[in-house]
Amino acid sequence: MASINYATREINCKLVYYGPGLCGKTTNLQFLHQHLNRGRRGEMVSLATPGERTLYFDFLPVEMAEINGFKVKFGLYTVPGQVLYNATRKLVLRGADGVVFVADSQWDVMQENLDSWQNLQDNLAGYNVHLEDLPYIFQYNKRDLTDIAPVWYMEYLLNARGVPYTEAVALDGRGVFSTLNILCRFVIRDLVHRFETGAF
Protein backbone atom coordinates (compact mmCIF):
# COMPACT_ATOMS: atom_id res chain seq x y z
CA MET A 1 0.00 0.00 0.00
CA ALA A 2 1.43 3.36 -1.01
CA SER A 3 2.36 5.78 1.72
CA ILE A 4 2.03 9.55 1.56
CA ASN A 5 4.33 11.80 3.50
CA TYR A 6 2.66 15.21 3.66
CA ALA A 7 5.63 16.80 5.38
CA THR A 8 8.07 15.98 2.60
CA ARG A 9 5.30 15.84 -0.02
CA GLU A 10 6.32 12.38 -1.16
CA ILE A 11 4.36 9.38 -2.29
CA ASN A 12 6.09 6.02 -1.97
CA CYS A 13 4.81 3.10 -3.99
CA LYS A 14 5.91 -0.50 -4.12
CA LEU A 15 6.19 -2.38 -7.41
CA VAL A 16 7.00 -6.07 -7.46
CA TYR A 17 8.54 -8.03 -10.32
CA TYR A 18 7.10 -11.52 -10.05
CA GLY A 19 7.68 -14.61 -12.15
CA PRO A 20 9.26 -18.05 -12.32
CA GLY A 21 12.91 -18.67 -11.59
CA LEU A 22 15.44 -17.38 -14.12
CA CYS A 23 12.83 -15.46 -16.09
CA GLY A 24 14.75 -12.18 -15.87
CA LYS A 25 13.29 -10.24 -12.95
CA THR A 26 16.65 -9.26 -11.51
CA THR A 27 17.96 -8.53 -15.00
CA ASN A 28 15.16 -5.99 -15.38
CA LEU A 29 16.22 -4.20 -12.23
CA GLN A 30 19.88 -4.40 -13.10
CA PHE A 31 19.25 -2.77 -16.45
CA LEU A 32 17.18 -0.04 -14.86
CA HIS A 33 19.88 0.53 -12.30
CA GLN A 34 22.55 0.81 -14.96
CA HIS A 35 20.63 3.03 -17.34
CA LEU A 36 18.56 5.33 -15.19
CA ASN A 37 19.75 8.81 -14.49
CA ARG A 38 21.68 8.72 -11.23
CA GLY A 39 19.60 11.52 -9.85
CA ARG A 40 16.45 9.46 -10.19
CA ARG A 41 17.54 6.19 -8.71
CA GLY A 42 19.18 4.97 -5.54
CA GLU A 43 21.54 2.09 -5.07
CA MET A 44 20.34 -1.39 -5.87
CA VAL A 45 20.27 -3.86 -3.04
CA SER A 46 20.54 -7.46 -4.13
CA LEU A 47 20.67 -10.51 -1.92
CA ALA A 48 21.72 -13.31 -4.21
CA THR A 49 23.49 -16.63 -4.02
CA PRO A 50 26.92 -17.11 -5.62
CA GLY A 51 25.04 -18.59 -8.57
CA GLU A 52 23.27 -15.27 -9.17
CA ARG A 53 19.95 -16.64 -7.95
CA THR A 54 17.93 -14.21 -5.89
CA LEU A 55 17.94 -15.39 -2.31
CA TYR A 56 15.63 -12.92 -0.68
CA PHE A 57 14.82 -10.00 -2.94
CA ASP A 58 16.30 -7.19 -5.00
CA PHE A 59 15.41 -3.61 -4.30
CA LEU A 60 15.88 -0.52 -6.40
CA PRO A 61 14.40 2.83 -5.39
CA VAL A 62 13.54 5.13 -8.29
CA GLU A 63 11.95 8.51 -8.46
CA MET A 64 9.51 9.37 -11.16
CA ALA A 65 7.64 12.60 -11.41
CA GLU A 66 5.77 15.20 -9.51
CA ILE A 67 2.03 14.89 -9.52
CA ASN A 68 0.00 17.68 -7.97
CA GLY A 69 3.06 18.84 -6.10
CA PHE A 70 3.88 15.39 -4.72
CA LYS A 71 7.06 13.62 -5.63
CA VAL A 72 6.33 10.01 -6.57
CA LYS A 73 8.92 7.42 -5.59
CA PHE A 74 8.77 3.78 -6.53
CA GLY A 75 10.44 0.95 -4.70
CA LEU A 76 11.09 -1.81 -7.22
CA TYR A 77 11.33 -5.28 -5.75
CA THR A 78 11.90 -8.71 -7.21
CA VAL A 79 10.94 -11.97 -5.60
CA PRO A 80 12.98 -15.18 -5.56
CA GLY A 81 11.54 -17.29 -8.33
CA GLN A 82 12.54 -20.66 -6.96
CA VAL A 83 9.56 -22.70 -5.85
CA LEU A 84 10.93 -23.27 -2.34
CA TYR A 85 10.95 -19.63 -1.36
CA ASN A 86 7.25 -19.02 -1.28
CA ALA A 87 7.20 -17.49 2.20
CA THR A 88 9.72 -14.92 1.00
CA ARG A 89 7.73 -14.24 -2.14
CA LYS A 90 4.61 -13.70 -0.12
CA LEU A 91 6.41 -11.39 2.26
CA VAL A 92 7.84 -9.28 -0.56
CA LEU A 93 4.43 -9.11 -2.20
CA ARG A 94 2.88 -7.62 0.88
CA GLY A 95 1.63 -4.09 0.34
CA ALA A 96 2.47 -4.06 -3.38
CA ASP A 97 0.87 -1.27 -5.39
CA GLY A 98 1.59 -2.90 -8.73
CA VAL A 99 3.01 -6.09 -10.15
CA VAL A 100 4.98 -6.90 -13.27
CA PHE A 101 4.61 -10.55 -14.09
CA VAL A 102 7.75 -11.48 -16.00
CA ALA A 103 7.04 -14.57 -18.07
CA ASP A 104 9.74 -16.59 -19.73
CA SER A 105 8.84 -17.03 -23.38
CA GLN A 106 10.60 -20.34 -23.85
CA TRP A 107 8.37 -23.31 -24.57
CA ASP A 108 10.12 -25.48 -22.04
CA VAL A 109 9.23 -23.27 -19.09
CA MET A 110 5.62 -22.62 -19.98
CA GLN A 111 4.43 -24.78 -17.10
CA GLU A 112 6.64 -22.83 -14.69
CA ASN A 113 5.03 -19.63 -15.96
CA LEU A 114 1.60 -21.02 -15.20
CA ASP A 115 2.64 -22.28 -11.78
CA SER A 116 4.16 -18.95 -10.85
CA TRP A 117 1.11 -17.08 -12.13
CA GLN A 118 -1.13 -19.25 -9.99
CA ASN A 119 1.25 -18.79 -7.07
CA LEU A 120 0.99 -15.02 -7.43
CA GLN A 121 -2.79 -15.17 -7.24
CA ASP A 122 -2.66 -17.51 -4.25
CA ASN A 123 -0.24 -15.28 -2.39
CA LEU A 124 -2.29 -12.19 -3.13
CA ALA A 125 -5.39 -13.99 -1.94
CA GLY A 126 -3.53 -14.55 1.33
CA TYR A 127 -3.59 -10.77 1.75
CA ASN A 128 -7.16 -10.55 0.54
CA VAL A 129 -6.04 -8.80 -2.62
CA HIS A 130 -7.53 -9.62 -6.00
CA LEU A 131 -6.02 -8.91 -9.37
CA GLU A 132 -9.19 -7.06 -10.24
CA ASP A 133 -8.04 -4.38 -7.82
CA LEU A 134 -4.29 -4.42 -8.26
CA PRO A 135 -2.61 -2.93 -11.33
CA TYR A 136 -0.40 -5.45 -13.07
CA ILE A 137 1.04 -6.07 -16.47
CA PHE A 138 2.80 -8.88 -18.26
CA GLN A 139 6.27 -8.79 -19.64
CA TYR A 140 7.02 -11.59 -22.06
CA ASN A 141 10.76 -11.80 -21.72
CA LYS A 142 13.54 -13.49 -23.70
CA ARG A 143 11.94 -12.74 -27.02
CA ASP A 144 15.33 -13.01 -28.68
CA LEU A 145 15.58 -16.75 -28.15
CA THR A 146 14.60 -19.26 -30.80
CA ASP A 147 12.41 -21.85 -29.13
CA ILE A 148 9.78 -19.46 -27.81
CA ALA A 149 6.02 -19.42 -27.78
CA PRO A 150 4.22 -16.81 -29.84
CA VAL A 151 2.87 -13.90 -27.88
CA TRP A 152 -0.72 -14.69 -28.74
CA TYR A 153 -0.33 -18.13 -27.20
CA MET A 154 1.14 -16.67 -24.01
CA GLU A 155 -1.70 -14.21 -23.93
CA TYR A 156 -4.08 -17.16 -24.20
CA LEU A 157 -2.33 -18.95 -21.36
CA LEU A 158 -1.83 -16.10 -18.93
CA ASN A 159 -3.66 -12.93 -19.76
CA ALA A 160 -7.28 -13.74 -19.16
CA ARG A 161 -8.18 -10.11 -18.41
CA GLY A 162 -6.46 -8.52 -21.34
CA VAL A 163 -4.18 -6.30 -19.29
CA PRO A 164 -1.27 -4.58 -21.07
CA TYR A 165 1.79 -6.59 -21.95
CA THR A 166 5.22 -5.90 -23.31
CA GLU A 167 7.68 -7.97 -25.23
CA ALA A 168 11.14 -7.75 -23.77
CA VAL A 169 14.73 -8.82 -23.92
CA ALA A 170 15.76 -7.70 -20.46
CA LEU A 171 19.39 -8.52 -21.08
CA ASP A 172 19.54 -5.88 -23.83
CA GLY A 173 17.03 -3.62 -22.16
CA ARG A 174 14.39 -4.04 -24.82
CA GLY A 175 10.99 -3.43 -23.29
CA VAL A 176 12.37 -2.84 -19.80
CA PHE A 177 11.56 0.86 -19.60
CA SER A 178 8.25 0.56 -21.39
CA THR A 179 7.21 -2.14 -18.90
CA LEU A 180 8.01 0.12 -15.96
CA ASN A 181 6.39 3.17 -17.53
CA ILE A 182 3.16 1.37 -18.36
CA LEU A 183 2.83 -0.06 -14.88
CA CYS A 184 3.69 3.25 -13.21
CA ARG A 185 1.00 4.94 -15.25
CA PHE A 186 -1.64 2.51 -14.06
CA VAL A 187 -0.40 2.57 -10.48
CA ILE A 188 -0.60 6.36 -10.37
CA ARG A 189 -4.07 6.33 -11.89
CA ASP A 190 -5.16 3.83 -9.30
CA LEU A 191 -3.52 5.83 -6.54
CA VAL A 192 -5.22 9.06 -7.58
CA HIS A 193 -8.53 7.27 -7.92
CA ARG A 194 -8.27 5.78 -4.45
CA PHE A 195 -7.26 9.12 -3.04
CA GLU A 196 -10.18 10.89 -4.68
CA THR A 197 -12.70 8.30 -3.63
CA GLY A 198 -11.41 8.24 -0.08
CA ALA A 199 -10.42 4.60 -0.34
CA PHE A 200 -6.82 5.42 0.47
Place this chain on the structure above:
Amino acid sequence: MAATSQSAEQEPMFGLMQGFSMGTLLLLGGLLAVPMVKFGWARTISDLAPTTIIPLLVGLLWLLEAIAYALIAGLLSRNILVALSGAVLGFITRFIVFLLMGVLVSSQNGVELSDTLMGMDGPSWAYRALAMLVTGTMLLLPFRRMLQTGYGLIDAPAPSPSASRAKQFSFASKAPRTGHYQIVRSAPTAQTAPATTAAAPTAPRHPVIQPPENFTPVIPRDNVFGTVSVPASVILASVPEAQPFLEADKPVTIHLAYLVPQLQRGTAWLIWQQIFSAPGGGARPANEQADAGVRDRWVKISPKYFITQVPREYFEIQRIPPAWMRLPAVPQESQFDDVE
Protein backbone atom coordinates in the same frame (compact mmCIF):
# COMPACT_ATOMS: atom_id res chain seq x y z
CA MET B 1 6.59 -26.89 51.39
CA ALA B 2 4.80 -28.41 54.36
CA ALA B 3 1.57 -28.60 52.42
CA THR B 4 3.28 -30.31 49.54
CA SER B 5 4.96 -32.83 51.81
CA GLN B 6 1.71 -33.65 53.51
CA SER B 7 -0.06 -34.15 50.24
CA ALA B 8 2.81 -36.32 49.00
CA GLU B 9 2.37 -38.57 51.98
CA GLN B 10 -1.36 -38.76 51.35
CA GLU B 11 -1.14 -39.41 47.67
CA PRO B 12 0.92 -42.49 46.73
CA MET B 13 1.37 -41.29 43.15
CA PHE B 14 2.53 -37.91 44.29
CA GLY B 15 4.94 -39.56 46.68
CA LEU B 16 6.25 -41.71 43.91
CA MET B 17 6.87 -38.68 41.79
CA GLN B 18 8.56 -36.93 44.67
CA GLY B 19 10.81 -39.92 45.09
CA PHE B 20 11.52 -39.95 41.41
CA SER B 21 12.33 -36.28 41.45
CA MET B 22 14.66 -36.74 44.41
CA GLY B 23 16.42 -39.53 42.56
CA THR B 24 16.79 -37.38 39.50
CA LEU B 25 18.08 -34.54 41.60
CA LEU B 26 20.68 -36.74 43.26
CA LEU B 27 21.77 -38.09 39.90
CA LEU B 28 22.15 -34.61 38.48
CA GLY B 29 23.93 -33.53 41.65
CA GLY B 30 26.39 -36.34 41.27
CA LEU B 31 27.00 -35.48 37.64
CA LEU B 32 27.52 -31.87 38.55
CA ALA B 33 29.76 -32.62 41.48
CA VAL B 34 32.30 -34.63 39.48
CA PRO B 35 33.48 -31.79 37.24
CA MET B 36 33.36 -29.36 40.14
CA VAL B 37 35.77 -31.50 42.10
CA LYS B 38 37.83 -32.32 39.03
CA PHE B 39 38.35 -28.69 38.05
CA GLY B 40 39.07 -27.60 41.58
CA TRP B 41 35.86 -25.68 42.24
CA ALA B 42 35.37 -27.89 45.28
CA ARG B 43 38.00 -29.90 47.02
CA THR B 44 35.77 -32.81 47.95
CA ILE B 45 32.21 -33.85 47.46
CA SER B 46 31.58 -32.96 51.08
CA ASP B 47 32.33 -29.32 50.29
CA LEU B 48 29.24 -29.23 48.13
CA ALA B 49 26.70 -28.64 50.79
CA PRO B 50 23.06 -29.13 49.79
CA THR B 51 22.41 -25.43 50.33
CA THR B 52 24.92 -24.62 47.63
CA ILE B 53 24.16 -27.32 45.17
CA ILE B 54 20.38 -27.09 45.16
CA PRO B 55 20.23 -23.65 43.48
CA LEU B 56 22.85 -24.84 40.99
CA LEU B 57 20.78 -27.89 40.20
CA VAL B 58 17.66 -25.83 39.80
CA GLY B 59 19.48 -23.54 37.41
CA LEU B 60 20.83 -26.53 35.53
CA LEU B 61 17.36 -27.95 35.20
CA TRP B 62 16.07 -24.70 33.82
CA LEU B 63 18.91 -24.62 31.33
CA LEU B 64 18.36 -28.21 30.28
CA GLU B 65 14.70 -27.58 29.87
CA ALA B 66 15.28 -24.51 27.73
CA ILE B 67 17.78 -26.42 25.61
CA ALA B 68 15.30 -29.24 25.18
CA TYR B 69 12.58 -26.90 23.97
CA ALA B 70 15.00 -25.11 21.67
CA LEU B 71 16.27 -28.44 20.31
CA ILE B 72 12.77 -29.64 19.51
CA ALA B 73 11.88 -26.41 17.77
CA GLY B 74 15.26 -26.24 16.08
CA LEU B 75 15.12 -29.78 14.77
CA LEU B 76 11.68 -29.20 13.37
CA SER B 77 12.34 -25.84 11.80
CA ARG B 78 16.12 -25.90 11.16
CA ASN B 79 16.10 -22.24 12.01
CA ILE B 80 17.88 -20.65 14.95
CA LEU B 81 15.31 -17.91 15.49
CA VAL B 82 12.47 -20.38 15.53
CA ALA B 83 14.47 -22.56 17.91
CA LEU B 84 14.79 -19.67 20.32
CA SER B 85 11.12 -18.79 20.00
CA GLY B 86 10.33 -22.48 20.50
CA ALA B 87 12.13 -22.34 23.82
CA VAL B 88 10.02 -19.37 24.83
CA LEU B 89 6.88 -21.11 23.66
CA GLY B 90 7.88 -24.18 25.63
CA PHE B 91 8.29 -22.18 28.80
CA ILE B 92 4.97 -20.45 28.29
CA THR B 93 3.33 -23.84 27.89
CA ARG B 94 5.21 -25.09 30.91
CA PHE B 95 3.97 -22.33 33.16
CA ILE B 96 0.40 -22.75 31.97
CA VAL B 97 0.62 -26.43 32.89
CA PHE B 98 2.36 -25.51 36.13
CA LEU B 99 -0.57 -23.31 37.06
CA LEU B 100 -3.11 -25.97 36.10
CA MET B 101 -1.19 -28.53 38.16
CA GLY B 102 -1.16 -26.20 41.09
CA VAL B 103 -4.91 -25.80 40.82
CA LEU B 104 -5.34 -29.56 40.61
CA VAL B 105 -3.08 -30.33 43.55
CA SER B 106 -4.56 -27.60 45.73
CA SER B 107 -8.13 -28.72 44.99
CA GLN B 108 -7.26 -32.33 45.74
CA ASN B 109 -5.59 -31.46 49.02
CA GLY B 110 -7.87 -28.64 50.03
CA VAL B 111 -4.95 -26.23 50.19
CA GLU B 112 -4.86 -22.65 49.01
CA LEU B 113 -3.54 -22.31 45.48
CA SER B 114 -0.94 -19.76 46.53
CA ASP B 115 0.34 -22.12 49.23
CA THR B 116 0.52 -24.96 46.76
CA LEU B 117 2.42 -22.94 44.21
CA MET B 118 4.81 -21.61 46.81
CA GLY B 119 5.26 -25.09 48.18
CA MET B 120 6.25 -26.57 44.84
CA ASP B 121 9.92 -25.82 45.21
CA GLY B 122 13.04 -27.52 46.44
CA PRO B 123 13.26 -31.19 45.55
CA SER B 124 9.97 -31.08 43.69
CA TRP B 125 11.66 -28.96 41.05
CA ALA B 126 12.88 -32.05 39.28
CA TYR B 127 9.44 -33.56 39.22
CA ARG B 128 7.90 -30.33 38.08
CA ALA B 129 10.49 -29.70 35.42
CA LEU B 130 10.26 -33.20 34.00
CA ALA B 131 6.48 -33.10 33.98
CA MET B 132 6.53 -29.75 32.27
CA LEU B 133 9.11 -30.88 29.77
CA VAL B 134 7.01 -33.88 28.76
CA THR B 135 3.82 -31.89 28.66
CA GLY B 136 5.43 -29.03 26.84
CA THR B 137 6.90 -31.36 24.26
CA MET B 138 3.57 -32.99 23.67
CA LEU B 139 1.96 -29.63 23.24
CA LEU B 140 4.67 -28.49 20.92
CA LEU B 141 4.32 -31.37 18.51
CA PRO B 142 0.99 -30.23 17.06
CA PHE B 143 2.76 -27.03 16.13
CA ARG B 144 5.15 -28.95 13.95
CA ARG B 145 3.98 -27.36 10.71
CA MET B 146 4.01 -23.91 12.28
CA LEU B 147 7.52 -24.47 13.50
CA GLN B 148 8.67 -25.78 10.16
CA THR B 149 7.56 -22.59 8.49
CA GLY B 150 8.65 -20.39 11.37
CA TYR B 151 5.05 -19.49 12.13
CA GLY B 152 4.66 -18.59 8.44
CA LEU B 153 7.67 -16.28 8.43
CA ILE B 154 10.30 -18.50 6.84
CA ASP B 155 10.41 -20.88 3.93
CA ALA B 156 9.78 -24.54 4.47
CA PRO B 157 12.89 -26.72 4.43
CA ALA B 158 13.78 -28.07 1.04
CA PRO B 159 12.35 -31.53 0.39
CA SER B 160 14.75 -34.34 -0.34
CA PRO B 161 15.40 -35.06 -3.99
CA SER B 162 13.42 -38.28 -3.78
CA ALA B 163 10.44 -36.44 -2.30
CA SER B 164 10.68 -33.81 -5.02
CA ARG B 165 10.63 -36.44 -7.69
CA ALA B 166 7.64 -38.09 -6.11
CA LYS B 167 5.69 -34.87 -6.17
CA GLN B 168 6.38 -34.14 -9.78
CA PHE B 169 3.32 -34.30 -11.91
CA SER B 170 3.15 -37.13 -14.33
CA PHE B 171 0.60 -38.32 -16.78
CA ALA B 172 1.72 -41.86 -16.26
CA SER B 173 -0.52 -43.75 -13.92
CA LYS B 174 1.21 -45.44 -11.01
CA ALA B 175 -1.46 -48.04 -10.58
CA PRO B 176 -3.36 -50.25 -12.98
CA ARG B 177 -6.17 -48.49 -14.76
CA THR B 178 -9.24 -48.45 -12.57
CA GLY B 179 -11.68 -47.21 -15.12
CA HIS B 180 -13.03 -44.35 -13.01
CA TYR B 181 -12.27 -41.91 -15.77
CA GLN B 182 -14.37 -42.18 -18.83
CA ILE B 183 -12.68 -41.02 -21.96
CA VAL B 184 -14.95 -38.94 -24.10
CA ARG B 185 -14.45 -39.30 -27.76
CA SER B 186 -15.77 -36.81 -30.23
CA ALA B 187 -15.55 -38.48 -33.61
CA PRO B 188 -16.77 -42.06 -33.45
CA THR B 189 -15.37 -43.10 -36.79
CA ALA B 190 -11.91 -41.76 -36.14
CA GLN B 191 -11.69 -42.58 -32.47
CA THR B 192 -12.85 -46.13 -32.28
CA ALA B 193 -10.06 -48.18 -30.84
CA PRO B 194 -8.85 -51.18 -32.77
CA ALA B 195 -10.86 -54.26 -31.88
CA THR B 196 -7.78 -56.14 -30.86
CA THR B 197 -7.01 -53.55 -28.20
CA ALA B 198 -10.06 -54.35 -26.10
CA ALA B 199 -9.22 -58.01 -26.09
CA ALA B 200 -5.57 -57.52 -25.34
CA PRO B 201 -4.56 -60.53 -23.27
CA THR B 202 -1.56 -58.94 -21.58
CA ALA B 203 -0.93 -55.70 -19.75
CA PRO B 204 0.60 -52.89 -21.79
CA ARG B 205 4.33 -52.72 -21.75
CA HIS B 206 4.17 -49.11 -20.55
CA PRO B 207 1.67 -47.48 -18.20
CA VAL B 208 -1.33 -46.16 -20.01
CA ILE B 209 -1.22 -42.39 -20.00
CA GLN B 210 -4.28 -40.87 -18.45
CA PRO B 211 -5.41 -37.29 -18.07
CA PRO B 212 -4.78 -35.74 -14.67
CA GLU B 213 -7.54 -35.97 -12.12
CA ASN B 214 -8.34 -32.30 -12.39
CA PHE B 215 -8.52 -32.53 -16.13
CA THR B 216 -11.37 -30.54 -17.58
CA PRO B 217 -11.98 -31.00 -21.24
CA VAL B 218 -12.20 -27.72 -23.06
CA ILE B 219 -15.57 -27.12 -24.66
CA PRO B 220 -15.02 -28.11 -28.25
CA ARG B 221 -15.42 -25.52 -30.91
CA ASP B 222 -15.61 -25.86 -34.60
CA ASN B 223 -12.53 -27.27 -36.21
CA VAL B 224 -10.76 -27.84 -32.94
CA PHE B 225 -11.03 -31.54 -33.17
CA GLY B 226 -9.17 -32.80 -36.10
CA THR B 227 -5.85 -34.13 -37.08
CA VAL B 228 -2.50 -32.53 -36.58
CA SER B 229 0.85 -33.51 -37.87
CA VAL B 230 3.63 -33.89 -35.35
CA PRO B 231 7.15 -35.27 -35.62
CA ALA B 232 7.31 -38.99 -34.99
CA SER B 233 9.94 -38.36 -32.33
CA VAL B 234 7.30 -36.54 -30.26
CA ILE B 235 5.04 -39.57 -30.38
CA LEU B 236 7.91 -41.88 -29.57
CA ALA B 237 8.80 -39.83 -26.50
CA SER B 238 5.46 -40.76 -25.00
CA VAL B 239 4.84 -44.07 -26.72
CA PRO B 240 8.11 -45.94 -27.16
CA GLU B 241 6.36 -49.06 -28.37
CA ALA B 242 5.39 -47.21 -31.51
CA GLN B 243 9.05 -47.47 -32.50
CA PRO B 244 8.57 -50.43 -34.87
CA PHE B 245 5.82 -48.66 -36.73
CA LEU B 246 7.27 -45.20 -37.20
CA GLU B 247 10.14 -43.60 -38.92
CA ALA B 248 11.58 -41.06 -36.51
CA ASP B 249 12.34 -38.37 -39.05
CA LYS B 250 8.88 -38.24 -40.60
CA PRO B 251 5.82 -36.43 -39.31
CA VAL B 252 2.82 -38.41 -38.16
CA THR B 253 -0.76 -37.34 -38.43
CA ILE B 254 -2.67 -38.00 -35.24
CA HIS B 255 -6.03 -37.09 -33.89
CA LEU B 256 -6.06 -34.08 -31.60
CA ALA B 257 -8.73 -34.74 -29.04
CA TYR B 258 -8.29 -32.04 -26.45
CA LEU B 259 -6.25 -29.01 -25.74
CA VAL B 260 -5.51 -28.34 -22.13
CA PRO B 261 -4.48 -24.73 -21.74
CA GLN B 262 -3.74 -25.17 -18.07
CA LEU B 263 -0.93 -27.53 -18.89
CA GLN B 264 2.31 -26.95 -20.60
CA ARG B 265 1.61 -29.74 -22.98
CA GLY B 266 -1.51 -30.35 -24.92
CA THR B 267 -3.08 -33.73 -24.59
CA ALA B 268 -3.96 -35.78 -27.59
CA TRP B 269 -5.69 -39.08 -27.94
CA LEU B 270 -3.48 -41.33 -29.96
CA ILE B 271 -5.27 -43.76 -32.20
CA TRP B 272 -3.11 -46.60 -33.31
CA GLN B 273 -4.99 -46.92 -36.54
CA GLN B 274 -3.69 -43.47 -37.33
CA ILE B 275 -0.17 -44.59 -36.67
CA PHE B 276 -0.59 -47.50 -39.00
CA SER B 277 -2.09 -45.40 -41.71
CA ALA B 278 0.12 -42.36 -41.16
CA PRO B 279 2.37 -41.22 -43.98
CA GLY B 280 5.35 -41.99 -41.80
CA GLY B 281 3.74 -44.99 -40.17
CA GLY B 282 4.86 -48.52 -40.76
CA ALA B 283 2.90 -51.62 -41.48
CA ARG B 284 0.29 -52.85 -39.04
CA PRO B 285 1.49 -55.90 -37.09
CA ALA B 286 0.46 -59.00 -38.89
CA ASN B 287 -0.48 -61.19 -35.97
CA GLU B 288 -2.41 -60.67 -32.80
CA GLN B 289 0.63 -61.28 -30.68
CA ALA B 290 2.34 -58.23 -32.07
CA ASP B 291 -0.83 -56.22 -31.65
CA ALA B 292 -1.27 -57.21 -28.01
CA GLY B 293 0.83 -54.42 -26.54
CA VAL B 294 -0.72 -51.77 -28.67
CA ARG B 295 -3.32 -49.59 -27.03
CA ASP B 296 -4.89 -46.32 -27.80
CA ARG B 297 -3.72 -43.79 -25.30
CA TRP B 298 -3.22 -40.23 -24.27
CA VAL B 299 -0.01 -38.68 -25.38
CA LYS B 300 1.54 -35.42 -24.31
CA ILE B 301 2.36 -33.05 -27.08
CA SER B 302 3.83 -29.65 -26.48
CA PRO B 303 1.61 -26.97 -27.99
CA LYS B 304 4.53 -25.81 -30.07
CA TYR B 305 3.92 -28.78 -32.33
CA PHE B 306 0.33 -28.05 -33.07
CA ILE B 307 -0.67 -24.45 -32.33
CA THR B 308 0.05 -23.40 -35.86
CA GLN B 309 -2.20 -26.17 -37.13
CA VAL B 310 -5.16 -25.25 -34.97
CA PRO B 311 -7.40 -22.36 -35.96
CA ARG B 312 -6.38 -19.18 -34.15
CA GLU B 313 -9.98 -18.56 -33.12
CA TYR B 314 -9.62 -21.33 -30.61
CA PHE B 315 -7.12 -19.28 -28.67
CA GLU B 316 -9.24 -16.19 -28.60
CA ILE B 317 -10.95 -15.86 -25.29
CA GLN B 318 -13.29 -13.20 -24.02
CA ARG B 319 -11.40 -10.74 -21.90
CA ILE B 320 -12.96 -8.29 -19.49
CA PRO B 321 -10.43 -5.66 -18.43
CA PRO B 322 -10.27 -4.95 -14.71
CA ALA B 323 -11.63 -1.70 -13.31
CA TRP B 324 -8.21 -0.11 -12.78
CA MET B 325 -7.58 -0.25 -16.53
CA ARG B 326 -10.58 1.96 -17.20
CA LEU B 327 -9.53 4.78 -14.88
CA PRO B 328 -8.91 8.17 -16.48
CA ALA B 329 -5.35 9.15 -17.26
CA VAL B 330 -3.44 11.36 -14.87
CA PRO B 331 -1.24 14.07 -16.34
CA GLN B 332 2.36 13.31 -15.59
CA GLU B 333 5.42 15.40 -15.98
CA SER B 334 7.74 12.67 -17.10
CA GLN B 335 8.42 9.02 -17.43
CA PHE B 336 11.46 6.81 -17.03
CA ASP B 337 13.92 6.98 -19.88
CA ASP B 338 17.10 5.22 -20.79
CA VAL B 339 19.67 7.97 -20.37
CA GLU B 340 22.98 6.24 -19.71
